[in-house]
Amino acid sequence: MHFTINGTKYDADPDIRTSLLDLLREHLGLTGSKKGCDHGQCGACTVLVNGRRINSCLTLAVMHQDDEITTIEGIGTPDNLAPLQSAFVRHDGFQCGYCTPGQICSATGMLDEAKKGWPSHVSESLDGDIALSDEEIRERMSGNLCRCSAYPNIVDAIREIAGEDA
Amino acid sequence: MSDKHTLTMDKPVEKSLLDSGAQGLVGEALDRVEGPKKVSGKATYSAEYPIENIAYGFLVRAPFAVGRITEIDMDAAKAAPGVVDVVTDFDRFIRNSAQGAVKEAPVQGVRDVVYFGEPVAIVVAERYEQARDAASLVRIVYDEGKGSFDFEAGISHADIPPDGAAPATFEQGNIDKAMATAGVTIDGDWTTPSQNSAAMEPHASIAMWDDDGLTLYGAYQMPSFDRPSLADALGLKPEKVRIIAPYIGGGFGGKLGIAPESVAAAIASKTTGRPVKAVMTRQQVFDATVRRSNTKQRIRLAADRNGRLTGIGHESHTSNLPDEVFFEPAGIATHFLYGGENRKITHDIVRLNRMLAGSMRAPGEAVGLLALECAMDELAEKLGMDPVELRKVNDCEQDPEKDIPYSTRSFTECLDEGAKRFGWEKRNTTPGKLREGEWLIGHGMASAARGNMLQPSEARVVLNPDGSAVVETDMTDIGTGTYTILSQIAGELLGLPIDRVEVRLGDNAFPPGSGSGGSFGAGSSGSSVYLACESIREKLAKAMGVSPDDLTLKDGEAIAANRHVALRDIIDGAIEATGRIEPGEQGEKVKQAGHGAHFCAVRVNAVTGEVRIDRWTAVFAAGRILNLKTATSQCYGGIVFGIGAALTEELVHDPHNGKIVNRDLAEYHLPVHADVPHLDVTFLPERDTHANPLHAKGIGELGIAGAGAAVANAIANATGARVRDYPITLDKLLGSLPPV
Structure with missing residues (x-):
């Protein structure tokens, strides 16, 4: 499968049950998005999907192959903060x-x-x-x-x- | 070989080098040095290390509260896709988390289950989803036993535990007699529920073995204790375990001791030959780490007509598992906050089959003052006295139980400054009578007090000729600001800009630090850095041919005897020193504590009972403030914990099996943005020469002490209703609200 995250294309092979959050953290090494509850109750996993904020733990990775996903890593880096x-x-x-x-x-x-x-x-x-x-x-x-x-x-x-x- | 410069606090340190530093770092409101990493997602927490060939572990837990496991049927789980193995170890798995600052393993052995959701096995699979799914296929066969779940029923046969952070029992004079002869008295029971630290990062371990032993990336507050504790659980020598925890996503006591996932991951990794990552789910954190105990506290106050206390009784019952010595020391601040010659302060434990009870932010003060400070408010009302004045009347010259002075005590000053900043003289003085539309308005206050502690702590400092320095200790930064304050201390004492100091924390490869707990981290680890730097300064002074007192270090230069010399012109190679602080007689010769006062304004909806906090002022005195920005944030955190305790936080135990019913963040209600107004926090200038060479005291827990009571007192002022059962939810207020 293919994903576009912070403007970069990634190939990945997640489980059908993998949340968008786990795709980021466990498959792509983008650990800036955090897992605090895995139930959409804490907001630590918030990312932007096509510019809108979303709890990435509450949505499956396979639903987002055509989306533009922005994570904290795409907002700014330690040397170039937003x-x-x-x-x-x-x-x-x-x-x-x-x-x-x-x-x-x-x-x-x-x-x-x-x-x-x-x-x-x-x-x-x-x-x-x-x-x-x-x-x-x-x-x-x-x-x-x-x-x-x-x-x-x-x-x-x-x-x-x-x-x-x- | 590095020198070790050790100081035992057997006498005050009258002169702190921090007062003569030229770099101008200590005390300033500096940004956190690790901030850019944290705001860009580049700080690496325990579950986030990329490890080759890693497998995922998922804990399997007992679906019952009390009984003996006769069989764990793993066949279906082992046959599930991706499963590497299902691992259990009835002897070595830990029953529950370890308590804080303990070097031994907690109770081990999980064949006999004592609380609902006790972790008893771990499924290891190639992928997280596979491990989690397979965990649901493990079948646990058991003989159910009879447990104790009723707190009220257990009070009649409660235990007296061994002394803990406070004496289990204490009596002075005769409180019964004082009550019988006093002009005015208060006698009531307050109750507080079980609570959870609920740090945003769930407990997580990555365990991996090599010829040197076990490496564990963990989310732990006290690696120098967690290392021997974990080693003990696994039957290893401490040096065969290395815990790495440079970033911890909050602790608040919940990560003081090793939690069940660490031992399970370590054993699973050994068994499977794979690195194993075990991350607890939020529900597992609620069910199977540690809670703050529920409490029932009887407060008795005896006073004369002028409000002077003649007696204080604070008798508490809390709960814990069998064999656990920890008790919530609810009366800990009652020992030294107010005078009164007749005193009785006790702590009894009701043995219950509820998950482990242990330390959560300000164990003791956090719940004890929810009772004591409301009782004081009720006393003020009965006397027709200003609650601030009542506190001031009962301020003490010296410790009311021991013939020792306070190290510092700016308590009355905090009350006065807080009252002034808040505008206390304009408060509502007639409970239930100030109304704006459908809102009842109230004002409340409470005292804050938290004992100060020092723990052994070591740090190594290396000063390089290029004017950079490295600080290493296995002390942690759990959000407390350790990276920043240690950078400030080293930069101040070695005369280096803060960006020339690198602080490395949270790794057992470094010298053993105090760890983060009990608000002793800054004072203890900061002192170890201070001592290492003092030693380096002595060497530099010697190289300059001057006495250390005549040496000024600033911006990478040494200044003495009218000479400015770059460090590289004084030293050929790096200078290394290790500092070690040890608690000493100063812990006994004086009473050390931080003090403060909270003031708040609330609105209570006259129709629904909804409580909103509009305004907050707090003033604290806790010795030297090392970093005004991070210290203020620590106090915000404490105050907001207090708001949660007052209004929303409550773990609900199923009365049939002790199980926590509301084990997630949708049902265990932490304060959110909308619940917290602007908070006005001020520190009074203070230096505590008895505490440590920094003259600083702990502040991480002072903010929570009394905060919830200020809310409760403001609610009482708004409504005229005294709710003594926390949290003060709307249902408890509805009956006392005026007719619609």
């Missing part, structure tokens, strides 16, 4: 680092959703532009657990980048 990654470092938006790739992929997808005007549970209105208040950021990021509880710093990092984009 602005959001740098903001996480500056604001200490992580401690152990295990949920971090998922937080960053999720935030990347979330910023795009907000830009497109997608409302959330706490949005004042179902249409119109979205101003990313702290409350909006917290609501939209609540699918990504952080047991170290870097939450306030993650919100600071995302707010900074959202502000630059606006």
Whole structure:
């Protein structure tokens, strides 16, 4: 089978039962995406599929042969961090680092959703532009657990980048 | 051969070299040095090492709570596609995780099962999916035995355990008499449920053998203890085991000791001749690693009309498996937080067939203060007194039980500063009466206290002539900031920019560190680095022909006697030194603890009982703060754990078999982004010369101490309802809410 991940083509031979997350971690050596629960409950495995965030543990690899998949490795490298990654470092938006790739992929997808005007549970209105208040950021990021509880710093990092984009 | 510079803390270290460093690193809010790796997915955690010819292990677990296994039928599993073998070892598999800081194996032997979901075998297959599927085909035949599952029923025949982190029992004066003669009293029971550390990374081991023995990539907090513990379980000498754990995806106590997957993977690897990776599922972590015990705590407070305590009783019952000596030391902070001459603090264990109970963030304080600090709030209300004032009235000059001083105690200062920052004087003073629309508003506070510890720890430091340095110790960074603070300490003392210091952690090939636990990691491992650097400084001073006190090191240069000399012009080759810190008499001569105060504002929905936290202020004093940024983050983490304990976290045990019913992250509710407001955390300046040469105390657990009680007290202030059974879920509030 063939997969396109971070713009690179990969050949792999996963089991029919292999999740997209296990394809990345166990077959392709892309271990930046993390397994925290394998049930879509923690968000550590969040990646972007065709630009949208998804829990990669909840979808089978074989369903994604024609998709463009972006993982944390495709967002930026230690020597060339994306602005959001740098903001996480500056604001200490992580401690152990295990949920971090998922937080960053999720935030990347979330910023795009907000830009497109997608409302959330706490949005004042179902249409119109979205101003990313702290409350909006917290609501939209609540699918990504952080047991170290870097939450306030993650919100600071995302707010900074959202502000630059606006 | 490297020199070993050892310091035993038998007396205070009055002068810390950190105060005279010229590099300006220590105390600053510096970014984590390993941050770029973590935010780009390049930090490698235990399950992520690419190993040739690896096979996947999946644990098979007992589908019953108590009984004896008569047969494990492996035929169907062994015949399944891709299966390499099914392995068990009734004698050597460990029954449960090891406790923290233990060098022996935990209880071994799994033929006789004592809790639901105990790991009893491991399926090894070419692929993960094959191993997991085949594990479901293993049939366990057993004779079911009779277990104990009822906590309340067990209280009447509870054990008194041996002393642990706190004395099992302690009495001073006569609490009964104090209660009988006091002007005002509080006497009540508080209960807290079992909880799980729930680090985001599940426990995982990759085990592989060669002629030198076992190498295990593991997610462990204390490799210098986990190594001998694992070796003991396998019948090996410690030097035949090497644990590698440079990155650990959170611990919070749950990864202090070796967990069942490590021994299973090691035995499976030996049996199959393949490297074996065993990663626990989230459900297995919940079922078969370690929980914080549930507690029932009776608090008695006796006070005079001015609020001065004359007696404190804190009698707790917690639970654990048979043969386990660990007890949740719920009264640990009660020993030193407040005065009062009549005292009774006890810890009894109810033996239950529930999974192992052990350390979770701030064992003792975390749940003990959920009771004590709410009792104090109730006392303040009864006295008609400001809860802050009540705490201040009961601040102590010295340890109330031993005739020793505190090393430092900025407790009243924390209360005052917190009250000021929060705006406590504008709080709601009439419970249940401040309302905005359908929301009831409340304000609450609680004290924070956590004892400070020091553990033996070693580190090796190598200073190179090119002005770079390498620090090595098997100490870990579980998100605590160890990489960064050790870089800061070495850079400060050797006069190097932080990017010229490389810190290598979490590998038994390095000198044995304290490990991460009990908030002693920074003080202990930081001191070992300090001592190694002190030794190197002495050699540099000698080479310069000056006394060490007259030597300044900055930006790779030595400055003394009006000379600036590059390191390469002083030393020909690398200088190496090993530092070792040992706890000493300072642990007994003074009472060492961090102190603080939490203040929070909550909203409680008058219709649904939903609780939202709007605002939080916390002030802490814990000696020198080594890195303002990572220290603040540690406190955030503690506070949010406290919020979880107050509002949502509860492991539910099936009353018929002790099984954890809500064993995943959808049903065990950790706080999420939406549950956490901006947190205002401040540290008061403090130096603790008694603690260690850094003058720093632990902060990883101080933040959780009292945090949940502040929430509970704010809820009581909002609603007028006192819920003494944690977590304070909506159902417990509904009956006390005003008519709609």
